[in-house]
Each structure stands twice: as C-alpha cells, then as structure tokens.
Amino acid sequence: MQMGMKLDASAEAPGTAPASGATIAPAGGAGAFGRLLSQSAYALVPLALLLLWFVSDFLRPPGFSFLPTFRAVLDTLGDWMFNTTDGKYFYSGKWWLDVVWSLIRVFGGLVVGSALAVLVGLGTLLFPFTEKIVDPIVQMLRPVPKTAFLPFAILLFGLGNGPALFITIYGVFLIVYVQVVMSIKLVPVDFRRAAQMLGASDAKVLTSVVLPYALPGISAGIRVGASYAWLVLILAEMLAVREGLGYTLWNAYEFMRMDVVVAAMIVIGVFGFLTDRAIVLIMRRHFSWAEEIAQAEV
Amino acid sequence: MSVTFDNISKIYQSPRAAARTVALENVSLDLAEGELVVLLGPSGCGKTTLLKLLAGFEFPTSGRVLVDGKPVPKPGPDRGTIFQAPTLFPWLTALDNVLYGPRVNGLSDKQMRQKALDVLASVGLTGFEEHLPHNLSGGMQQRVAIARVLINEPRILLADEPFAALDEYTRRAMQQLFLKVARKPGRTLLFVTHSIEEAVYLADRIVIMSPRPGRIQEIIDVPMPHPRERSSRDFLDMMGRVYDQVGHHVELDVA
Numbered sequence A: 001m002q003m004g005m006k007l008d009a010s011a012e013a014p015g016t017a018p019a020s021g022a023t024i025a026p027a028g029g030a031g032a033f034g035r036l037l038s039q040s041a042y043a044l045v046p047l048a049l050l051l052l053w054f055v056s057d058f059l060r061p062p063g064f065s066f067l068p069t070f071r072a073v074l075d076t077l078g079d080w081m082f083n084t085t086d087g088k089y090f091y092s093g094k095w096w097l098d099v100v101w102s103l104i105r106v107f108g109g110l111v112v113g114s115a116l117a118v119l120v121g122l123g124t125l126l127f128p129f130t131e132k133i134v135d136p137i138v139q140m141l142r143p144v145p146k147t148a149f150l151p152f153a154i155l156l157f158g159l160g161n162g163p164a165l166f167i168t169i170y171g172v173f174l175i176v177y178v179q180v181v182m183s184i185k186l187v188p189v190d191f192r193r194a195a196q197m198l199g200a201s202d203a204k205v206l207t208s209v210v211l212p213y214a215l216p217g218i219s220a221g222i223r224v225g226a227s228y229a230w231l232v233l234i235l236a237e238m239l240a241v242r243e244g245l246g247y248t249l250w251n252a253y254e255f256m257r258m259d260v261v262v263a264a265m266i267v268i269g270v271f272g273f274l275t276d277r278a279i280v281l282i283m284r285r286h287f288s289w290a291e292e293i294a295q296a297e298v
Numbered sequence B: 001m002s003v004t005f006d007n008i009s010k011i012y013q014s015p016r017a018a019a020r021t022v023a024l025e026n027v028s029l030d031l032a033e034g035e036l037v038v039l040l041g042p043s044g045c046g047k048t049t050l051l052k053l054l055a056g057f058e059f060p061t062s063g064r065v066l067v068d069g070k071p072v073p074k075p076g077p078d079r080g081t082i083f084q085a086p087t088l089f090p091w092l093t094a095l096d097n098v099l100y101g102p103r104v105n106g107l108s109d110k111q112m113r114q115k116a117l118d119v120l121a122s123v124g125l126t127g128f129e130e131h132l133p134h135n136l137s138g139g140m141q142q143r144v145a146i147a148r149v150l151i152n153e154p155r156i157l158l159a160d161e162p163f164a165a166l167d168e169y170t171r172r173a174m175q176q177l178f179l180k181v182a183r184k185p186g187r188t189l190l191f192v193t194h195s196i197e198e199a200v201y202l203a204d205r206i207v208i209m210s211p212r213p214g215r216i217q218e219i220i221d222v223p224m225p226h227p228r229e230r231s232s233r234d235f236l237d238m239m240g241r242v243y244d245q246v247g248h249h250v251e252l253d254v255a
Helices: A031-056 A070-082 A095-126 A128-141 A146-157 A161-185 A189-197 A202-239 A245-254 A258-286 A288-294 B047-055 B094-104 B109-122 B138-150 B168-182 B196-202 B233-247
Strands: B003-013 B020-031 B036-040 B062-067 B079-082 B156-160 B188-193 B205-210 B215-221
Touching (some): A070 A258, A095 A128, A095 A161, A095 A258, A146 A161, A161 A202, A189 A202, A245 A258, A258 A288, B020 B062, B036 B047, B036 B196, B047 B188, B109 B138, B188 B196, B205 B233
Parallel strands (some): B036 B205
Antiparallel strands (some): B003 B020, B003 B062
C-alpha cells in the first residue's frame, strides 16, 4: 500500500475552541470581585462627568443660569417619577406612563419597520426587477425630512398613536432596508449555489441560507434603526399624542423648563443605551459563529 | 447517468466595458455513466466553467449540455457539487450541515440522522458531529462538504479543485478518501484540477484543456488499476505524458 497516511480526525483537529473573554479592562485581581472591579472601571468616566456637573452648580458663572443645575434635574426627575409635588406640574408622576407609551412606539416601530425592511429586501433578491422600482423610491424618500410627513400622517390616521407609529415604522424601515439589501447582496454566490445543489428551492435558499448569513449585518442595521426610533420619537410624539417621553420633552421645552428637558434627555439616552445593549446581547447569543470567525466581539 | 457537452461556447460579456472573455469555444465532450473524468488545465482554460454548466449554475452562450439526452435542469441534488472552498453553512454544526440536504428535500431527521452519522463516520469525522465549521481544520471542513453531498446519493458528482487549498499531505490522504467514498458504480464524476499528479491519481480519463479561448486540447485514457502507486514507473510515465501536453500552454505573459 502506498501513502500510509490515515485521516485520523484528532490528529488534524485544530487546538481548541477559540478562547473568549479577553478584556481590555484593567486587571483588578482574580475572581468575581476582580471582574466586577475591572468592569466598573468603565463607569468611572461617566461618573466623573456627573460629579463635574454637580460641582459646577456652585461655580456657575453669571449668564449661565439657564443651564439647569444637577440638583434641579434630580428633583424634577423625582417629581416626574414619584409625583413629589402632588400633581403640581403637567408631568408630575407621569414618568411610568410616558415610558410605557414610548417603549410601545419605539419597539412597535422597530419590529414592524425592520420586518418590513427584511421582507422587501428579500423580495428584491427573489425578484430582481423590484429592486429597480423600490430602490430609487427609497433613496428619494431618505433625505426628505420625516417631519414633512407628520401632517399627512395625522390627516390620514387622526390624532393619537397612528401617526406616531407611522413615523417610527417609516423611519426605521428606510434605515434598515438599506442595510438589509447590502447584507444579502454580500452573501457569496457559492453559498446560494451550495443550497441549490443540495436541493433547496429558491424560497428555501432565501430563508435557510441568505437570511441567516446576512443576519449579523442586518442586525447592525437594526441597531442603527433602534437609535433612530428613539430619535424620531420626539418628532412622533410632538403633536399627535398626550403622553410619552418625547411629548414631555417637547412640552417642557415650550414652557422653557430646561430641567425637565434635560431629565427627559437623560432618560431617553439611558433607554436608548439599554435598547442597544439588549440587541447586542441577542446578537452575541445567535451570531457567535460570525464573531468566532472574525475573532471579534460585537 | 451519461453527460454530453455538445459544441459548447461560453462568452462572459462585462455589462460595463466592452470586455469580452471567451471562456469556452466549441467544446464537445461525452462522459459515460460511472466514469471519472478529470478536467486538467491552467487557470483561465474554462474547466470550472464547464463544471458550472453541468451543475446548472450557469448557462452556455451556445451549445447544449445534456444529461441522459435531456437538457440539464436547474441545480439539484442529483448533481452534487464540492466547491474549492468548503462553503459550509457556518451557523450549522457538521451534522446539521450534512442533514441540510435531506431536510430541504423533505426527509425527516428521524429517517436520516443515522445515515448522516454513518456518512460522517465514512469520512473519518466521528466525534466531530457537533462542531461548528470554523472549529474544524480546512481538510475536515472539506470532508463535511463531501459528506453533505454524499448523503443525497447524487448520480453525478462534481468537484471543483476541492483539495487545492490543502497541504500536500492532507491532499493526498483526501484523494485516497475521495476514491473510497465518492466512487460508486453508476455514479458519473467530473473532477476539476490543475494538479497533474492529482489527475493521474484519480482519473479514468484526463481531459487536458488549454486557455484563451478555453478548448479541449487532448484526451488521455488512464487505464491503471487502483490503488495507484504514485512512485511507480507507470504512474511517473503517465505524469510525463500529461506534462508534455500541458507544458506548451503554461507560459507567463511577461515581456
């Protein structure tokens, strides 16, 4: 016999699964406590900024009194959340309602807008001529201010959630669609061919190969779409509704209550951050294959 | 199944420029049922194009590709293809990659799971069923790629330089394995390579192609029994014969 070589699987196996968990955080010693310490080190910069703001309350130069003090914003936030003034202001104790409605609008817009974007994006791959119809329309609508659509949305859906949802869905769709089309076009043709020659129908190729392969890229679009949904929230809630974080922010602005404006900005920022973290966690869970190929962390 | 390439021409026309590449010009070739034909030639000779036409991935500009006398249909499980890169679905384990074909063909895991395990065992991957592709070496990935095609029991098997990216030792072992698991009475195989040694080791017939435009230059029968001894005189003589044919056409266009 020639070539006494055997295909012994173990001899050829690469070392081990890629080690993960390398952190850039300063090493804070071993064990869970050390990890907590090194993780909390990331919070130092934001905490320092808050401290700076707190200190600046006492050092405010004349002419800057329009800037709300740290203390005032904190008090306002307390009133907004827990009605400490016994209903004195329009926002007192309304925080929870505002948050719930804003979450409904943001996530409704995000889920429906993204789903539409994926459907239309896959459709353009299945029927290439549709891309030539859809794409110019999308690219023309993208630079048009979303505000311009609000009066029409109100006339169409009446005051209330209709126009607010329309604006978020519409805004999210335009953002995610571009990323969907890009991501599915970047799926190498041989992956589609592999699925075909194994027996997959055209529709099956899309759902079982193109979509999973494109999902990490699409989810990057959904991340941008999520922050965009929070961004257009104030626009969506400006005119048509009576509760929501954006509504409260805009109302406070009209009363020149900058402490409320800043409180609302902080709340929206925190929720936007949490939304992004949630999406990243889902990505980590489902796209570990993509991360490991890239040897990177999303 | 027998295969006929009937006076095939394939021209790639770039949509933007006037660039026009004649990949194949008036190529005719017959593959008998059960035969292992190796297409050999330098890059640009159209050997991969010929394979894609039979797979149904692309269509000829003129001429016909016939399988058992009928025009070749769209890509399907009767013509399994092994690509140069493993092209495994990276989010599926080795086992799920092998089960992909049966699943999209409507077969249940219950029926096919044992067969999938057997096929993986036949390519030496017992114990690696639950590994994701990127945790396997290049050779192991390519063996999964072979296994996922074999489970469909294709009547025609196409291989497009499947071992070109592997090191010399693994490549030889893979060639040996390929003959053992992929060859089967009645299965027609078309194997594309640029390696003369690989061609002589595997082929019943070597079709030597030449580039610009892609044409068949010479067809050489290899009537040697398997297993073939790479260091035997017969083997080396055969390689010499093939080399003499290929030799003319490999020149670098340097001034």
